[in-house]
Amino acid sequence: xxxxxxxxxxxxxxxxxxxxxxxxxxxxxxxxxxxxxxxxxxxxxxxxxxxxxxxxxxxxxxxxxxxxxxxxxxxxxxxxxxxxxxxxxxxxxxxxxxxxxxxxxxxxxxxxxxxxxxxxxxxxxxxxxxxxxxxxxxxxxxxxxxxxxxxxxxxxxxxxxxxxxxxxxxxxxxxxxxxxxxxxxxxxxxxxxxxxxxxxxxxxxxxxxxxxxxxxxxxxxxxxxxxxxxxxxxxxxxxxxxxxxxxxx
Numbered sequence: 001x002x003x004x005x006x007x008x009x010x011x012x013x014x015x016x017x018x019x020x021x022x023x024x025x026x027x028x029x030x031x032x033x034x035x036x037x038x039x040x041x042x043x044x045x046x047x048x049x050x051x052x053x054x055x056x057x058x059x060x061x062x063x064x065x066x067x068x069x070x071x072x073x074x075x076x077x078x079x080x081x082x083x084x085x086x087x088x089x090x091x092x093x094x095x096x097x098x099x100x101x102x103x104x105x106x107x108x109x110x111x112x113x114x115x116x117x118x119x120x121x122x123x124x125x126x127x128x129x130x131x132x133x134x135x136x137x138x139x140x141x142x143x144x145x146x147x148x149x150x151x152x153x154x155x156x157x158x159x160x161x162x163x164x165x166x167x168x169x170x171x172x173x174x175x176x177x178x179x180x181x182x183x184x185x186x187x188x189x190x191x192x193x194x195x196x197x198x199x200x201x202x203x204x205x206x207x208x209x210x211x212x213x214x215x216x217x218x219x220x221x222x223x224x225x226x227x228x229x230x231x232x233x234x235x236x237x238x239x240x241x242x243x244x245x246x247x248x249x
Contacts, residue, residue, distance in 0.1 A: 006023070006177075006187055006202055006204075006210065007031060007033075007061075007202075007210060007212075007226065008020055008021075009033065009035045009202070009210075009212045009224040009226065010035040010037055010041070010057050010059075010073075010222075010224065011057070011059060011061070011071055011073050011099050011119055011134075012031045012032075012033055012059035012060065012061035012071045012073065012099075012226060013061055013069055013071050013099050013101055013117070013119075014069065014101065014115075016155060016175045016177065016189050016191045016198075017175075017189055017191055017193075017198045017200050017212070017214045017216070017222070018041065018169075018191065018193040018198055018216070019155065019157060019159075019173045019174060019175055019191045019192075019193050020101075020115070020117060020138050020140045020157050020159070021115070021140050021142045021153075021155040021157070022103065022107075022112060022113040022114050022115040022140040022141050022142035022155070022157075023113065023115075023142050023153075023155075024063065024066065024067070024069060024101070024103045024106075024113070024115070025061075025063040025069055026063065026066075026230060026232070027063060027064075027065060027066040027232055028063065028064065028230070028231040028232035029062070029063045029228065029229060029230050029231060029232070030060070030061065030062045030063070030228075030229045030231055031059070031060070031061045031062075031071075031210075031226045031227065031228055031229070032059070032060050032226060032227045032229075033058075033059055033210070033224060033225055033226020033227065034056055034057065034058045034059075034224055034225065034226070035056060035057045035059075035212075035222070035223070035224030036054070036055075036056050036222060036223050036224060037054065037055050037056060037057060037075075037222055038054055038216060038220040038221060038222050039052040039053050039054050039055070039220075040052075040216055040217070040220040041216055041220065041222050042055060042075075042133075043133045043134065043163070043165055043166050044165045044166070044168075045131075045133060045163065045165040045166075046075075046077075046095075046133055048077075048078040048079070048089070053078050055075060055076045055077070055078070055091070056075075056076050057073050057074065057075045057076070057224075058073070058074045058076075059071055059072065059073040059074070059226075060072050061099075066103075066106075067102060067103045067104070067106075068100070068101065068102050068103070069099075069100070069101040069117075070098070070099070070100055070101075071098065071099040071100075072096070072097075072098055072099075073096070073097055073098075073099065073119075073134075074094040074095070074096050075094060075095045075096075075133070075134070076091040076093075076094055077091065077092075077093040077094060077095055078090065078091055078092075078093075079091075079092045079093045080092070095131060095133055095134070097119060097120035097121070097122065097134055097135070098120070098121055098122045099117065099118065099119040099120070099121065100117060100118060100121055101115050101116075101117035102115065102116050102117065103115045104116065107142065107143060107144065111143075112141040112142055112143035112154075113141070113142050113143070114139070114140070114141055115139070115140045115141075115142075116138075116139050116140075117137070117138055117140070118135070118136060118137040118138065119134050119135065119136055120132055120133065120134040120135035120136070120162075121135065121137075132162045132163055133163070135161065135162035135163065136159055136160060136161040136162060136166065136169070137159070137160050138157050138158060138159040138160070139157060139158050140155065140156070140157035141155070141156050141157070142154070142155045148181065149181030150178065150179065150180055150181050151177075151178070151179040151184070152176065152177070152178055152179075153176065153177035153178075153179075154174075154176060155174050155175050155176070155177070155191075156172065156173075156174035157172070157173050157174060158171065158172055158173075159171070159173055159194070168194060168195040169193055169194040169195055170194060171194055172194075173191070173192055173193050173194045174191065174192060175189060175190055175191025175192060176189075176190050176191075177189050177190075185203055185204040185205070186201065186202075186203050187201060187202050187203070188200075188201050189201060189202070189214070195217075196216070196217040197217065197218065198214055198215065198216045198217065198218075199214065199215055199218060200212060200213055200214025200215060200222075201213060201214075204228070207228075208227060208228050208229070209225065209226075209227060209228070210225065210226050210228050211223075211224070211225045212224055212225070
């Protein structure tokens, strides 16, 4: 069964839209991307002068081994320029955080894959990262089934958010994915994120560009794109090219 790597695009790690999964990227792969987030997608505390706002995240993720994935994410924050209340406003600050995912059990015929992970895991309460807007921990399970050439994915997770203002997303979450036999690069997504139902789709274009569009609660638009790099494949091509050059000499 061929299951293309897809991402939870606002962090650049494997997942659905707002829900993590137990899928894992290929070994020695990396992602560089950005994601537009509607204000309903972000934590309720993510405000400027008492009001929520639309924003975007920028991320880099790597999978150095088949059992671990690491990511670094920056989410744009609205502030007054130079922190001066009389200056103009804009995205003059960023919320930065690291994400880690570990897969102790890979999917096989009779059991699902299992991932233990977390976002915004680094930083002390009294430090600069003390906001913990996106800090959460989870355990996720994923299992895929082939039906007439189509691939159906079943995903479930239990998630706990650090801050009370994110408590609406606590508890059991999950979703289903569908990859049609005629376009395995395309994936349709339906998920429950603890607060409502989200729907969307993503598509791997030319094996290196992943795009995603989604509607949170069937209404609020979110979208993003990333560059997917197979570093192991690149290194193999370089070694093969060097060997061919040696043979010619």
